[in-house]
Amino acid sequence: MKLTARERRNDMIRLLQKQKEAPISGSQLANHFSVSRQVVVQDMSLLKAGGHPVLATSQGYVWRGAPNNQQYERIVVCQHRPEESEQELTLLVDHGITVKDVMIEHPVYGELTGQLMVKSRKDVERFVSQMNSAQASYLSELTDGIHMHTLEADSEDDFDAAAKALEQAGFLVTSDS
Template sequence: MTGSDRREDIVRRIQESGRPVPAKSLAALYHVSRQVIVQDVALIRAAGYEIISTNRGYILGTAPSVSRVLKVKHTDDQLEEELCAIVDLGGAVENVMVNHRVYGHLEADLHITSRRRVAEFISDIKSGKSSPLKNITSGYHYHRITADSEETLDMIEEDLRKRGFLVEPKEDEREGHDETEYTLLH
């Protein structure tokens, strides 16, 4: 195996691992010294990969992402459908935001990235721990959604539009006349 092949394989192993990958384990796997692995990681970083050294091993940094804030509205019964539509297309629902006429801007982190996380969130809501934040604003709310590309965000936005969840901004919101709405949209 060449050094280049080994470095490609190291990146693959770190990407696919669910936990930090120790340099000692990589060295044993490739029958090289730990120092060779440290040098390989330096070359991998120089090639543009964000590899982070932890006390338990190497992990891959977060992938570059783009985000968009979308205004949506749906019923409680459609909550799971909305979240699954987003994660199924490769998006992550980072938060939920509402603009209440009395309380002002309220925001809660969600970090929903998979159907498993959707199921956990829905389970928490159904357990009676709380109700969706959207319920204090007649169902209207915003999500900051992250994805790997603008194209993915476009697909998510189009899918939410087709499902009837997307609230199209009013003309005055696009031009910035409604400052509360405008700051969330941009």
């Protein structure tokens, strides 16, 4: 029995809500529902427009439901060369940090944000590999290396340790910089 579009989107919501460990790729969803990748993209856009907390990352789609009260969030400002991005991200995930996004302040467009959802060395390797294979430019290349990250951690101590490591590596921009 073929699902209606509404039934398919409802099933997509249930799948995303159940999936805790890793994003679900658009290709996986397309295969699961026997639809094209473009139908999945359209469904996800409709879900987002309908107020559902679906987040598209470089690894796939995740459900960003009600925030976990035990998670802390902080925004940091960093600056480095593009070739140091892997080092920066690895440093953060090694301190138990999830790098949710990267943001820049563009002089014409204003704030531009790219979703990352990087929380392990494997995620960092995948992200860097995707950037390299696509020959894509990092957002920070538009702003002389200056960019921001929204970070998530289990404790303020994790943030403090990560910030100290970023500072030691010369990546952290502070009010003293």
